[in-house]
Amino acid sequence: xxxxxxxxxxxxxxxxxxxxxxxxxxxxxxxxxxxxxxxxxxxxxxxxxxxxxxxxxxxxxxxxxxxxxxxxxxxxxxxxxxxxxxxxxxxxxxxxxxxxxxxxxxxxxxxxxxxxxxxxxxxxxxxxxxxxxxxxxxxxxxxxxxxxxxxxxxxxxxxxxxxxxxxxxxxxxxxxxxxxxxxxxxxxxxxxxxxxxxxxxxxxxxxxxxxxxxxxxxxxxxxxxxxxxxxxxxxxxxxxxxxxxxxxxxxxxxxxxxxxxxxxxxxxxxxxxxxxxxxxxxxxxxxxxxxxxxxxxxxxxxxxxxxxxxxxxxxxxxxxxxxxxxxxxxxxxxxxxxxxxxxxxxxxxxxxxxxxxxxxxxxxxxxxxxxxxxxxxxxxxxxxxxxxxxxxxxxxxxxxxxxxxxxxxxxxxxxxx
Numbered sequence: 580x581x582x583x584x585x586x587x588x589x590x591x592x593x594x595x596x597x598x599x600x601x602x603x604x605x606x607x608x609x610x611x612x613x614x615x616x617x618x619x620x621x622x623x624x625x626x627x628x629x630x631x632x633x634x635x636x637x638x639x640x641x642x643x644x645x646x647x648x649x650x651x652x653x654x655x656x657x658x659x660x661x662x663x664x665x666x667x668x669x670x671x672x673x674x675x676x677x678x679x680x681x682x683x684x685x686x687x688x689x690x691x692x693x694x695x696x697x698x699x700x701x702x703x704x705x706x707x708x709x710x711x712x713x714x715x716x717x718x719x720x721x722x723x724x725x726x727x728x729x730x731x732x733x734x735x736x737x738x739x740x741x742x743x744x745x746x747x748x749x750x751x752x753x754x755x756x757x758x759x760x761x762x763x764x765x766x767x768x769x770x771x772x773x774x775x776x777x778x779x780x781x782x783x784x785x786x787x788x789x790x791x792x793x794x795x796x797x798x799x800x801x802x803x804x805x806x807x808x809x810x811x812x813x814x815x816x817x818x819x820x821x822x823x824x825x826x827x828x829x830x831x832x833x834x835x836x837x838x839x840x841x842x843x844x845x846x847x848x849x850x851x852x853x854x855x856x857x858x859x860x861x862x863x864x865x866x867x868x869x870x871x872x873x874x875x876x877x878x879x880x881x882x883x884x885x886x887x888x889x890x891x892x893x894x895x896x897x898x899x900x901x902x903x904x905x906x907x908x909x910x911x912x913x914x915x916x917x918x919x920x921x922x923x924x925x926x927x928x929x930x931x932x933x934x935x936x937x938x939x940x941x942x943x944x945x946x947x948x949x950x951x952x953x954x955x956x957x958x959x960x961x962x963x964x965x966x967x968x969x970x971x972x973x974x975x976x977x978x979x980x981x982x983x984x985x986x987x988x989x990x991x992x993x994x995x996x
Contacts, residue, residue, distance in 0.1 A: 580636075580666060580783045580796045581606050588633030590617050590641075592626075604633060609780045609800045613641060614658045618649075626659065630671055637668040663757075667788065667795035678754035682786035684764055688771065688778045689745025693728035693816040697741065712816070716824040718831045721752040724767070726823075728816075757797065760786065766837070768803035769844050770830050773945070774819065776809035776847065809847045810969070812945055812962055822954040829952040835871035836948050839864055843941050854934045855917055861940035862914050868944045872951055881914075882907050888943055895939060895966045910936060931981060935974045942966035 590602040590613065602615035619626065629641040641661035649657045665672035695709040712728040725748040733740040749763050764784070771778050784797040819826070829836055842864035846857050862881070869884035876883050885892070885907050892907075893900050913927040913936075928936060946962055 580785075580798050583635065586633045586636055588631050588636070588639070590615050590629050590631035592617070592619075593628060593630060596630075602631060602633075604631075604636075604639075609804070611641070611661055611664050611798065612647065612658055613644075613661070614656060616654050616656050618655055618657050628674075629659065629661070636666050638666065638671045640665040640672045640674060642674050662799060664798040665795065666798070667793070669791055669793050672788070672795055674757065677757055678789060679757070679760060679786040680751045680754050680789070681749070682760050682764075682784065683746055683748045684784050685782040686745055686747060686771075686779060687743075687782065688775070689726065689728055689747065690743040691777070692771070692775050693745065695728055697730070697743075714816075714820065714823060716827045718828060722763075722831075723750050724748065724827060725750075754789070761799075765803060766831060768801070769837075769840065770827070772803065772805070772809065772844050772847050773840055774812055774814050774826070776811050776813050778803055778805060780804045803848065805848055810965075811843075811847055811941065812949075812965065814958065814961065818961065819954075819958060822952075822958055825953045826949070833951065836951055839868045839871060839944055840948060842867060843944060846937070846941060854930045854937065858933045858937040858940075859914065859917055861937040861944075862910075864944045865940045868947050872947060882911050885910070885943075891943065891946070891963075892939075894963060895942065895970050897967075897971055931978065935970055938969050939966070942969070 584606045586604040588602055588604065589599040591597075591599045598617075600615045600617040602613050602617070605612045605614070613629070613631075617629070624646055626644040626646075627642070629644050631639045631641065633639055641659065641664055643662040644659035645662075647658045647660045649655070663674065665674055693712050695712055697706060697708050699705075700707050708730070711730070712726075714726045715723065716725075717723045725746075727746040727748070729744050729746070731742045731744050733742070747764070747767055749760070755763075768778050778801075780801050784799075785794050786797065787793070788795045816823075830840075842860055846852070846860050849857070865885065866881060869879070869881070873879075873884050874887055876887070886904065889900065889903050892898065892903055896906075898906055909926065909928065913933065916924060916927055942962070942965075946959065946966070949958060949962065
């Protein structure tokens with residue numbers, strides 16, 4: 580939607596359309612900021628709607644505009660930060676009661692997920708172009724999703740340029756509100772983080788206007804934007820394409836899967852979360868999974884549910900089977916210490932160990948969820964191998980890198996000299 584970081588135009592309130600004011604629109608940290616001397620007569624911290632027209636963008640509607648700062652002088656100037664920005668080349672968009680049934684989001688992370696590359700054939704002196712990748716899934720009889728990796732072209736007299744692009748399209752037989760449409764995209768974002776571990780701020784969120792039949796745009800800062808790859812499951816498109824339709828259908832239609840996955844995704848998206856907080860999230864995710872999908876055990880408890888996965892625990896951790904019960908008891912004891920703080924602190928895990936127990940629990944839940952989504956055994960084995968690599972190999976390497984010479988094997992600080 581935005582090709583530049585700054586645009587110029589005019590803005591006004593619906594109640595005073597003749598009172599138009601000059602405005603500068605800037606995109607700062609993926610958020611829209613508009614600076615103008617347009618202001619309400621009465622004091623306000625948020626303006627519901629501001630309308631405008633901008634060179635290079637067309638007609639804009641700003642929704643839920645919080646006042647970021649205000650300066651008083653000869654002319655009063657305010658900077659607003661709208662939550663949502665609508666744009667259309669043909670007319671103003673009225674967001675109240677707006678309904679759509681077709682929309683497309685441009686998300687560049689799809690390109691790196693699909694990994695289909697064009698390449699230059701030096702022997703024949705020509706460019707070898709990969710075919711577009713298109714994956715269609717009917718989520719329900721009324722709703723479908725299409726994931727596309729394609730190429731866009733730009734040229735003039737001086738150059739010819741190709742850019743890889745990735746899209747996700749939704750088409751609904753029923754009319755959807757804007758918030759329902761955003762929820763559908765957010766669900767895709769969560770699935771993308773769950774499977775791949777990365778997403779980025781979308782470049783455009785385009786929808787077909789039902790009143791005129793033309794395409795319009797919506798912009799907002801995406802809460803599920805994360806540049807770095809988490810490395811949780813990290814399955815690329817080629818690995819999972821045969822199972823992808825089953826995964827998408829279950830993801831959107833099984834509330835239990837979304838309920839459990841949300842807690843894991845919170846861990847994946849969290850920044851600077853303590854190991855203790857991450858561990859309690861993972862502990863809760865496993866409890867939720869056991870409640871929704873676990874075997875019905877008489878007098879069920881976290882320990883009993885976890886011991887039901889004894890063989891998987893042995894495979895991932897390489898802990899001897901005879902020691903698993905003690906290991907599980909220690910996990911429960913550490914959780915009780917963190918929650919109640921009245922339990923003894925003796926014989927609990929270090930913060931470093933707690934991080935990898937959190938990874939372990941997330942993998943157990945993740946494996947359970949993908950089994951519920953009817954994926955192939957090949958995918959299950961890949962996830963188990965990644966879990967083993969994280970818990971055993973990564974933990975061993977990081978233990979060496981984080982070794983503290985001032986701490987002995989009994990976790991007692993050595994006296995300073």
